[in-house]
Amino acid sequence: MTSVAAEVSPDELQALLRGEVIGREDPRYEQARKVYNAMIDKRPALIARCIDVADVQTALAFGLQEGLEVAIRGGAHNAAGLGSVDDGLVIDLSPMRWVRVDPNTNTAVVGAGCTLGDVDHATHAFGLAVPMGVLSTTGIAGLTLGGGVGYLTRRHGLTIDNLLGVDMVLADGSFVHASEDEHDDLFWAVRGGGGNFGIVTAFTFRAHEHSTVTGGPTLWPLDRAADAMAFYRDFLGQADDDLSGFFAFVTVPPGPPFPEHLHNRQMCGVVWCHTGDPVQAAAALQPVREFGPPALDGLMELPLPALQSAFDALYPSGLQSYWRADFVSELSDEAIDAYVHHGSRLPTPLSTMHLYPIDGAASRVGRTDTAWSYREAKWAQVIFAVDPEPANADLIKSWAIDYWEAVHPYATAGGGAYVNFMMDDDQDRVRASYRDNYGRLAQVKRTHDPGNVFHVNWNIKPA
Numbered sequence: 001m002t003s004v005a006a007e008v009s010p011d012e013l014q015a016l017l018r019g020e021v022i023g024r025e026d027p028r029y030e031q032a033r034k035v036y037n038a039m040i041d042k043r044p045a046l047i048a049r050c051i052d053v054a055d056v057q058t059a060l061a062f063g064l065q066e067g068l069e070v071a072i073r074g075g076a077h078n079a080a081g082l083g084s085v086d087d088g089l090v091i092d093l094s095p096m097r098w099v100r101v102d103p104n105t106n107t108a109v110v111g112a113g114c115t116l117g118d119v120d121h122a123t124h125a126f127g128l129a130v131p132m133g134v135l136s137t138t139g140i141a142g143l144t145l146g147g148g149v150g151y152l153t154r155r156h157g158l159t160i161d162n163l164l165g166v167d168m169v170l171a172d173g174s175f176v177h178a179s180e181d182e183h184d185d186l187f188w189a190v191r192g193g194g195g196n197f198g199i200v201t202a203f204t205f206r207a208h209e210h211s212t213v214t215g216g217p218t219l220w221p222l223d224r225a226a227d228a229m230a231f232y233r234d235f236l237g238q239a240d241d242d243l244s245g246f247f248a249f250v251t252v253p254p255g256p257p258f259p260e261h262l263h264n265r266q267m268c269g270v271v272w273c274h275t276g277d278p279v280q281a282a283a284a285l286q287p288v289r290e291f292g293p294p295a296l297d298g299l300m301e302l303p304l305p306a307l308q309s310a311f312d313a314l315y316p317s318g319l320q321s322y323w324r325a326d327f328v329s330e331l332s333d334e335a336i337d338a339y340v341h342h343g344s345r346l347p348t349p350l351s352t353m354h355l356y357p358i359d360g361a362a363s364r365v366g367r368t369d370t371a372w373s374y375r376e377a378k379w380a381q382v383i384f385a386v387d388p389e390p391a392n393a394d395l396i397k398s399w400a401i402d403y404w405e406a407v408h409p410y411a412t413a414g415g416g417a418y419v420n421f422m423m424d425d426d427q428d429r430v431r432a433s434y435r436d437n438y439g440r441l442a443q444v445k446r447t448h449d450p451g452n453v454f455h456v457n458w459n460i461k462p463a
C-alpha cells in the first residue's frame, strides 16, 4: 500500500470520533507523535486517539478511504517504532485504559490502551496477577500479541498462555470476539502473531493468586561472571517453576538504594522472583547466597507490582535504544565466554544484556498450540543498548551488533527471535521466528486481511 496524503485535515475525522484527532498543525502534535524509543522519529499525517470500538472502526474506515497507511499504537514501547508510521494514520488506543477484574472467576478484561502497570494496579487489589513483563510502562497490547515474557513465565507460561479471548476490529471493519470457541483461527494467530490480524480492543486474561513475592537482584563482580552464568544455568534448570530470574550484565546506578562503593561499577547478576511463601523462597534461594556471597543482595519480600516496576525509573521514555535478540536453548561454557566478553564491555551505563527464562510452564505448551513456535528454547535473550545522548547512537548500535554476532552462533536452531525484542531485522527473520507456524499464520492472514492493511508490524504476508 502506498500513500502520502501528508496534509490530510484532521477535521473530517474529528467530526466522527469521540476521541481526539491530532494533525500536524496541532500544538499537541510533537508530543503526540513521540514513541518510547527516541531513535525513532516518525511523522504521521494523523493521530486518532480512540476511546472505544466505534472510534476504532470509524478511524480505520477513514484511513482506508483516504488511502493512508495504518499503524496501531498501544503503549508505544515497541523498540522498532511499529506503533507509528510516516505520513499515515496512527490509531492510538492509549485512551482505552480500563480494567475489569472478576474475582469470582479470576479473570481480568483489559482495555487495549493499558500499560502493564494499569493491569497490575487493578488485579493486585484482588490479590491476583496476570503474567506480563518486567517494566510497568510497557503496553499490554503489543506485549501480549507478541507473546509476553516476564517474572511469572516459568510459573504460569507466557502472557498468551493466559489469554482467554480478544475483542477485535478486523480489516473489513467488522467486530469479533475470538477465543477457543469462536474464531479459533484468529485466536490461535493473535497468540504470538502480533498485530497482523486486526486491531485488538480488549483482552480477557486468566489471573492467578499472587500478592507478594520474594524478589530483587543479586550482583557479582565481573571476575565471577563466567562462574555466575554457569551457576545460573545449572541452578535455574533444576529449580521449581516457583522460581524465575533473568540474568543481566549491568552498571550499578549511582544512587540509593545501591551502596556507594558499588556505584557505576559494571557487574553481572540475576533479578529473581520466587512466588512461594517467604520460607520456601529463602530455602530455594539459599544456593544463590552460597554460590556468592553476592556483592549486592537485594532479595526481599515485596508486592509483585513493586518488582514489576522496580526498573521503570532507570528506563524512562525518550532514551536512544537499539535492540538485538535471539532464542537460547543451551548455554555452553564456550557461549558463556562470548557472553561475558561482550557483557563486560557495556558501552554506556544503561546498556545491558538480559536472558529471560521461558522454560517451565511456557515449555509445556505445544509448539503448534499457539503462533509462538520456540517452546523448546530456555531463554529469550535481548541485547539492549541504551543511552540518553543521540551522539552515542552509533556507539551503542555497534556494541549491540558486535555482541549479537558473537553469540548468535550459540542461539536456538531456526534463526528466529522473540519478535517483541527485534528491531531492524528483515522479513526473513520474521518467518524464522514463527518457523513451521508461518504457513498457518499466512493462511489466517489471507482469510482476515488479504489486502495486508495491517502491515506496520513484523509482517506476515497473506498466503
Ligand SMILES: Cc1cc2nc3c(=O)[nH]c(=O)nc-3n(C[C@H](O)[C@H](O)[C@H](O)COP(=O)(O)OP(=O)(O)OC[C@H]3O[C@@H](n4cnc5c(N)ncnc54)[C@H](O)[C@@H]3O)c2cc1C
Residues within 6 Å of the ligand: 036, 071, 072, 073, 074, 075, 076, 077, 078, 079, 081, 082, 083, 084, 093, 112, 132, 133, 134, 135, 138, 139, 140, 141, 142, 143, 144, 145, 146, 147, 148, 149, 150, 194, 195, 196, 198, 199, 200, 201, 315, 420, 421, 456, 457, 458
Ligand atoms: C524498556 C522495555 C522493556 C520491555 N520489557 C518487556 C518484557 O519484560 N517482556 C516482554 O515480553 N516484552 C518486553 N518489552 C517489549 C514489548 O513487549 C514490545 O515493545 C511491545 O511491542 C510493546 O507493546 P506496546 O503496546 O507498548 O507497543 P506499540 O509500540 O504501541 O505497538 C507495538 C506493535 O504492536 C501492535 N499493536 C499494538 N497495539 C495493538 C492492538 N491493540 N491491536 C493490534 N496490534 C497492536 C502495533 O501494530 C505494533 O506493531 C519491553 C520493551 C521495552 C521498550
